[in-house]
Amino acid sequence: MILCGDLAPGQSVTIQGLIDHLGAGMTPVREAIRRLTAEGALQFLGNRRISVPTLTVAQVDELIFARLALEPQLAGWAVPHVGQDDLATLTEIDSALNAAIDRGDIAAYMLSNYRFHMTLYAAAGTEIVLPVVRGLWLRSAPSLRVMVGRQGTRTLPDMHRAALDALARSDAPALSDAIRADILQGMDSVRESLIESAQPD
Numbered sequence: 001m002i003l004c005g006d007l008a009p010g011q012s013v014t015i016q017g018l019i020d021h022l023g024a025g026m027t028p029v030r031e032a033i034r035r036l037t038a039e040g041a042l043q044f045l046g047n048r049r050i051s052v053p054t055l056t057v058a059q060v061d062e063l064i065f066a067r068l069a070l071e072p073q074l075a076g077w078a079v080p081h082v083g084q085d086d087l088a089t090l091t092e093i094d095s096a097l098n099a100a101i102d103r104g105d106i107a108a109y110m111l112s113n114y115r116f117h118m119t120l121y122a123a124a125g126t127e128i129v130l131p132v133v134r135g136l137w138l139r140s141a142p143s144l145r146v147m148v149g150r151q152g153t154r155t156l157p158d159m160h161r162a163a164l165d166a167l168a169r170s171d172a173p174a175l176s177d178a179i180r181a182d183i184l185q186g187m188d189s190v191r192e193s194l195i196e197s198a199q200p201d
Contacts, residue, residue: 002036002041002042002052002138002141002142003110003111003114003137003138003141004107004110004111004141004145005106005107005110005141005142005144005145005146005148005149006107007051007052007142008052008142008145008146009051009052009053009054009055009142009143009146010051010052010053010054011051011052012045012049012050012051013049013050013051014048014049014050015029015030015033015048015049015050016048018033033050036138037050039135039138039139040053040135040138040139041053041135041138041139052142053139055139055143055190055194056194057191057194057195059139060143060187060190060191060194061191063136063139063140063187064183064184064187064188064191066132066136067133067136067140067183067187068180068183068184070129070132070133070136071117071121071133071179071180071183072176072177072179072180072183073129073176074121074124074126074129074130074133075120075121075124075163075172075175075176075178075179076172076173076175076176077124077125077126078120078121078122078123078124078175079167079170079171079172079175080170081123081124081125082120082123082167086119086123087164087167087168089119090116090119090120090160090164090167091164093112093115093116093119094112094116094160094161094164096108096112097109097112097113097116097160100112106145106148106149109148110141110144110145110148114137114141116160117137117179118130118134118137120163120167120179121133140187140190143190143193143194144186144187144190146190146193147189147190147193150193159178159179159181159182159185160178160182162174162177162178162181163175163178163179163182166178
């Protein structure tokens with residue numbers, strides 16, 4: 001729900017409402033909330049209510065810094081471990097992402113974008129960096145969803161084709177460059193969207 005933007009920044013929901021929506025028991029929902037709160041993806045508001053934090057421009061700048069420091073390197077580490085089956089899977093995910101863009105399906109775009117990056121990064125086999133990156137995505141995704149909702153899917157950046165071409169050549173520097181450009185285009189748009197929303201009418 002966080003990654004696809006079903007929970008928007010600043011939107012509050014009740015724990016009981018989540019239980020009803022998910023059809024899950026109190027214990028697993030509370031455990032999920034506890035873990036997501038610890039990662040900064042949710043915040044307690046009191047009175048059994050939680051919300052996704054609303055990011056500031058300074059926080060977006062921190063996320064950009066952290067993601068650029070980790071994700072291009074993680075992609076580069078993945079190159080020696082990506083085989084033809086992995087490349088086919090990533091190509092299939094990217095096709096689903098492109099189809100979501102064409103039909104204006106924001107939720108499907110968000111999910112496919114996440115799957116593409118995490119499938120690539122998982123190939124690196126790291127035990128420390130990948131969980132950190134997943135946490136950064138949890139913090140970034142809701143604001144990205146807001147930006148996409150304002151601008152529409154047709155304006156979305158997509159450096160995945162360049163990333164796939166680099167993977168096919170086993171070109172780690174080119175892959176890192178493609179991932180870096182992909183992050184910058186998306187997160188810079190989030191930053192600009194936040195600045196515009198803060199401007200007086």
